[in-house]
Amino acid sequence: MKTRATLIGFTAILMWSFLALMTTASGKMPPFQLSAITFAIGSLPGIFTFMFRPERIRQLRQPAKVWLTGVVGLFGYHFLYFTALRNAPAVEAGLIAYLWPLLIVVGSALLPGERLRWYHLVGALAGLAGTVLIVAKNGVAFDPAYGFGYLAAFLCAFTWAGYSLVTRRFEAVSTDVVTGFCLATSILSALCHITLETTVWPDNLAQWAAVVGLGVFPVGLAFYAWDHGVKNGDIQILGASSYAAPLLSTLILTVFGFAEPSLRIAIACVLITGGAMLAAQDMIRRTKKAKTRQG
16 A cells, blocks of 8 residues: 555656656746646646535545645745746756755654654665756856845745645545645736736647646646655655656656757766665565565
8 A cells, every 4th residue: 555655656756757848848938827827727637526526525624734734835835946946047946946855855754653764865865966967967056146046945945845744744634635735826826927927828739738738747647646645655765766857857858859868867867766766675675575475
């Protein structure tokens, strides 16, 4: 059961790896407008479920702390991420924001029933090192002039890590509630768009297809899968494995001709894959024991 939930959570990481490709293909739509549209699409799986099984709408009746955690997690993360990119260079901001997998692994030690082992931490650090190789290909230079943007990126990392860890404490709450989180994030993003941005629509059908794809997968089903994974699976493995997203994203961009293959990517692949396997020792042992018993 735990292994299955962990694998479901990993599908979210796989879907997030297509985020860069689909965002690039979606044209020049401003980030909050894109967020408003894609999160509205992302709420549709839940809405369709409620249409055919109306009794599940009752799952949306949750305490204020559940709603606060979900809305702050989804909307807060994206608001802080966009703020960071607007106020700091993308490479440095992206690296800081991508501290969240490491924070999840370290923070998991505070959760009931969880123990932080050395291989969880080393695996997460190896993943972070691989991510640095991918993202900071032209070097990193932290300029104090961009302090506000760096701060937003740090808060971004802590927001998503905090959301993931606190969500674990709400394991009795149905994943159906993610539908409400997506709708709330869509509405708040639309308000930010109206206030801060100029509307830009896709130019062609291919760009619209990319927008819909974003809403269905990385900004839609991925959040449902992640919610199920962190509540019922191994959150330490998921945290360390999350560093696979930038690696897979780079490989996908390379396949589609948006990036060039290099030795740097190969080394990053070894670091991230090896780190994820190291962090997954507990799950690997459980699987071997289960096979031995069946045999």
